[in-house]
Amino acid sequence: MQSQPSQIHLTFSLNVEILSRLAQWRIDSLTPNLCWKSNNFKMGVWTWRLQIKKCGPLHVWLFKEHSDHPSEQVPTVAFVLRVLHGPGLRQVVQSQAVNDKTFLTNEYHAWSVETAIHGKFVVEVEFIDMKCGSQAGDPFYFTLGKSIQPAAHQAALSCLSYMLDSGVHTDVTITTPSGSIGAHLAILATRSRVFQVMFSHDLRERKTFTIEMEDMSLESLKALLAYLYGSINRPAFHKHRMALLAASDKYDIEDLKQACEESLMEDINSDNVLERLHNAWMFHLPNLKKDCMRYLFEFGKIHDIRANFDQFLHSTDKELLIEMFQEGLNAVHF
Structure with a gap:
């Protein structure tokens, strides 16, 4: 049975950093028995909020916030929740994957973390898939308020x-x-x-x-x-977006190149981030390169790609490796 989120919380909210399908909320310290809530953040076309309380176990809630937009559709999502803690935030506690969870307005999902969490930690939610209601759809492509073409x-x-x-x-x-x-x-x-x-x-x-x-x-x-x-x-x-990206670069189709870059930024994960980073470097995609660097260093996922890193070291440009090294040195983790 899911625990109910308390209505008591601090008078301020804490920022959530988002990148691609990942949202991270960094906590310096947590006062026991008080609920803390994050600020609202956008993922897909919907607005979300995280809430936590340390009362024995750490309790984590993911909310879908109310929308005033009359045409907003109900989301059905798949996601996992994680807590990153310990030295260098390298210890990970992960929830079971939640599949096809439908969020009505102000509906939430609760998770209780049985592992003892001390000091600074990160609450993370990774959205695996999103669709409207029970209708199958491509993740993160929904846009509200588009005018109908003449x-x-x-x-x-x-x-x-x-x-x-x-x-x-x-x-x-x-x-x-x-x-x-x-x-x-x-x-x-x-x-x-x-x-x-x-x-x-x-x-x-x-x-x-x-x-x-x-x-x-x-x-x-x-x-x-x-x-x-x-x-x-x-x-x-x-x-075909990788083939389209190569064609856009070869045949100088700038709008297609931009569309490919934006698409590749939408689903960065630990399995593809090195390939995305290599392509960003090869095809001169600064926004994709920036997001891949942030994913690896600012969001701390550099520890998840060890199995593929040796091959990456031997196949990618040395200037990119130098840039990654500098980015790693500049990354600040509490």
Whole structure:
């Protein structure tokens, strides 16, 4: 049976730091028998709050806060709670994973930590998945208050999508090792400066009206074209985002590169952070690099990646390793 959170709390709240799917609340010391509450923080499109009380065991509550937005949907989430404590905050107590927990307004999840916690510690919640109600959805992609696209805009996108899917008046062929597809030179040239240059100078592509993409699969190419034509969906984007990132860099498609960076920042975890950091360095993605560094050092996850670190040391750029070393020296942990 879950314990009820006390209504007694201090008159101030404490900041929660968030990064990707991770939220951390750092506590210097805790007065016994008094409830402390954190400030509100955003995860997905919802507002959350942590609350703790040390009365024998440490009790931790995760709340979904009330929203005044009439269209906000009820979230169903999966998450784990952790307490990091001890020297260097390297001792971890973790709750069982909570799956498909539906949070109504002001509803909460309670966790009792049986391990003795002394001194400074961190309360951490990692959101594994989020969706609206019982409807399956991509995590962290929900946005409130978006205006409906004007009818003319929707019609134009539908026409572009139809042109691509049906091959209406295609005038250029793009080939990959696994197949080829027709496209429209005017659209490619307006979406990519590299494509524009190809057909503005006396190059092979202009003579043959063929673009060879030997480093891309046909499925990834379809996702790239769907993005350029404005018809890509989120599952396809998510599945092919690494190939799309490489293509955005090669063909100078800045908006696609930014979209890939923002997507990769949304689900950083201990299994992929080193790969993300390497890609951030290779493709010059400063925001992704910053978040990966924060995840490793400010959020203390450098201790979770030992198994993959040796391979990373031998495969990544020395300048990046130097930057990581400097970041580690600058990291401040209480």
